Amino acid sequence: xxxxxxxxxxxxxxxxxxxxxxxxxxxxxxxxxxxxxxxxxxxxxxxxxxxxxxxxxxxxxxxxxxxxxxxxxxxxxxxxxxxx
Numbered sequence: 001x002x003x004x005x006x007x008x009x010x011x012x013x014x015x016x017x018x019x020x021x022x023x024x025x026x027x028x029x030x031x032x033x034x035x036x037x038x039x040x041x042x043x044x045x046x047x048x049x050x051x052x053x054x055x056x057x058x059x060x061x062x063x064x065x066x067x068x069x070x071x072x073x074x075x076x077x078x079x080x081x082x083x084x
């Protein structure tokens with residue numbers, strides 16, 4: 001696994017914990033089995049651009065936020081904040 005993949009996996013897991021997003025929810029939204037989603041999130045299988053896109057859709061982050069050198073963990077945006 002690449003260093004970038006490890007970094008993004010860690011960030012995905014941190015955001016999922018903060019937003020109470022389960023692996024099962026992620027698996028369903030990304031059209032993967034629970035096992036495959038878990039393996040990707042734990043870094044046993046490299047992430048894809050599709051994984052990045054799905055996680056962004058679910059969490060409200062932009063792809064670059066997961067890829068930047070620095071990362072800011074934020075709480076999930078409310079619908080009012082997303083619309084503004």
